[in-house]
Amino acid sequence: MPTTRSSSTRRPRAKRSSREAPPPSVGFVSLGCPKALVDSERIVTQLRAEGYLIAPNYGDSDLVIVNTCGFIDDAVAESLDAIGEALAENGKVIVTGCLGARSGADGANLVTQVHPKVLAVTGPHATEEVMAHVHAHLPKPHDPFTDLVPDAGIKLTPRHYAYLKISEGCNHRCSFCIIPSMRGDLVSRPIGDVVREAGTLLAGGVKELLVISQDTSAYGVDQKYRTGFVDGRPVRTRMLELVRELGALAATHDAWVRLHYVYPYPHVDEVVALMGQDGVLPYLDVPFQHAHPRILKLMKRPASGEKNIERIRAWRAAVPDITVRSTFIAGFPGETEAEFDYLLDFLREAELDRVGCFAYSPVEGAGANQLPGTLPDEVREERRARFMQLQAGISARRLRRFVGREMRVLVDGVEQQDTGAVALGRTAMDAPEIDGVVRFTGSGRLPIGGFVRVRITGSDEHDLQGEMIE
Numbered sequence: 001m002p003t004t005r006s007s008s009t010r011r012p013r014a015k016r017s018s019r020e021a022p023p024p025s026v027g028f029v030s031l032g033c034p035k036a037l038v039d040s041e042r043i044v045t046q047l048r049a050e051g052y053l054i055a056p057n058y059g060d061s062d063l064v065i066v067n068t069c070g071f072i073d074d075a076v077a078e079s080l081d082a083i084g085e086a087l088a089e090n091g092k093v094i095v096t097g098c099l100g101a102r103s104g105a106d107g108a109n110l111v112t113q114v115h116p117k118v119l120a121v122t123g124p125h126a127t128e129e130v131m132a133h134v135h136a137h138l139p140k141p142h143d144p145f146t147d148l149v150p151d152a153g154i155k156l157t158p159r160h161y162a163y164l165k166i167s168e169g170c171n172h173r174c175s176f177c178i179i180p181s182m183r184g185d186l187v188s189r190p191i192g193d194v195v196r197e198a199g200t201l202l203a204g205g206v207k208e209l210l211v212i213s214q215d216t217s218a219y220g221v222d223q224k225y226r227t228g229f230v231d232g233r234p235v236r237t238r239m240l241e242l243v244r245e246l247g248a249l250a251a252t253h254d255a256w257v258r259l260h261y262v263y264p265y266p267h268v269d270e271v272v273a274l275m276g277q278d279g280v281l282p283y284l285d286v287p288f289q290h291a292h293p294r295i296l297k298l299m300k301r302p303a304s305g306e307k308n309i310e311r312i313r314a315w316r317a318a319v320p321d322i323t324v325r326s327t328f329i330a331g332f333p334g335e336t337e338a339e340f341d342y343l344l345d346f347l348r349e350a351e352l353d354r355v356g357c358f359a360y361s362p363v364e365g366a367g368a369n370q371l372p373g374t375l376p377d378e379v380r381e382e383r384r385a386r387f388m389q390l391q392a393g394i395s396a397r398r399l400r401r402f403v404g405r406e407m408r409v410l411v412d413g414v415e416q417q418d419t420g421a422v423a424l425g426r427t428a429m430d431a432p433e434i435d436g437v438v439r440f441t442g443s444g445r446l447p448i449g450g451f452v453r454v455r456i457t458g459s460d461e462h463d464l465q466g467e468m469i470e
């Protein structure tokens, strides 16, 4: 091999019985600059951690990884030669690195144009993607500990829905919140990793992906929306592209994607345009928290200058059945009765579909604790109750329009009532745990974790009732 920086990492093999197969071996060719070398080290480390051996030559390798350079013409030629040599000597080749991200004159991937027989191609900084290709072509050695764990990992949710975390931390400094001081600034996960995790979950039977973060609209800001790789394709690290990828993937598994914690930045309008297509649900969880400009300013809320009523109208014009969910805080320090009334007026006008409201509660270490005008507990609680009472009427009115319609329902389980068992499920309008449910009857087989069609026969403040269509 031209450059096998890691071949000397082979350790003496542990004694094994004659019937036990030797661990799979991977050959590694590392070309390019120190950044590429670090990528190589990461991949080799991961291979060793998973029990693969690093082979010193093509003959002892079950598969070869070539980490390429695409900087200047000579480097491109050297990389293409190395791939050709590995293909000729071994035949099973995965290509990673800078050359993997380059396109030829016609826009197609340069490596696959020259060497169509390579097993897979990724760009640089793609350890997880490379490992996924290795797993696909050279299964992992058996590990008695980790092999007890399913590919999708251990989930604490029911088998048919899963939370998909796309980033950690937050760049905002809302005065009532201490998350940034605990978890730091926004760090977005690589788009390839997120989409791959989504694929594993969907392949494991998940029918609803709940996208979560502290600020989903900000996905990729910290990465300057850099181009990542999804299955070797260049894709920008940005909310719009991520939702498009997840929606397309979900559609191939007949599954849903639901977006949470979306701040109403202007680019969200482009995401709304994807809703109702592929697997992207027409559902937006937008935590407004308040409506009065002075309180929003005191809260230091992101996107507080947006004209939210106009935005909601525009979203509904674009996607008539969109569900807009939000959360609010009543009784923030210094909130006057007039400012609270302003919030109630906003609620009347916005006619949100799903709403949660909390009475303000100080969190130790939060900046809002220093604000003047702390309201007594009873006032905060009374405002919360008034807010929820108003919303109950709005919600009941909005739900009534579904009576008589036929809706797609994801079946969560069965509830025992005095009159017997009733099936429980959720429509596109309902996130698990926080929104409403559909209670329905029917005599057919009930596919828990699957979809059924339900004719809606009744509604109340939060939930729907119906009959399964056989």
Ligand code: SF4
Residues within 6 Å of the ligand: 170, 171, 172, 173, 174, 177, 178, 179, 180, 214, 215, 302
């Ligand atoms: S409440 Fe504000 S600061 Fe806290 S996580 Fe959400 S956006 Fe970030």
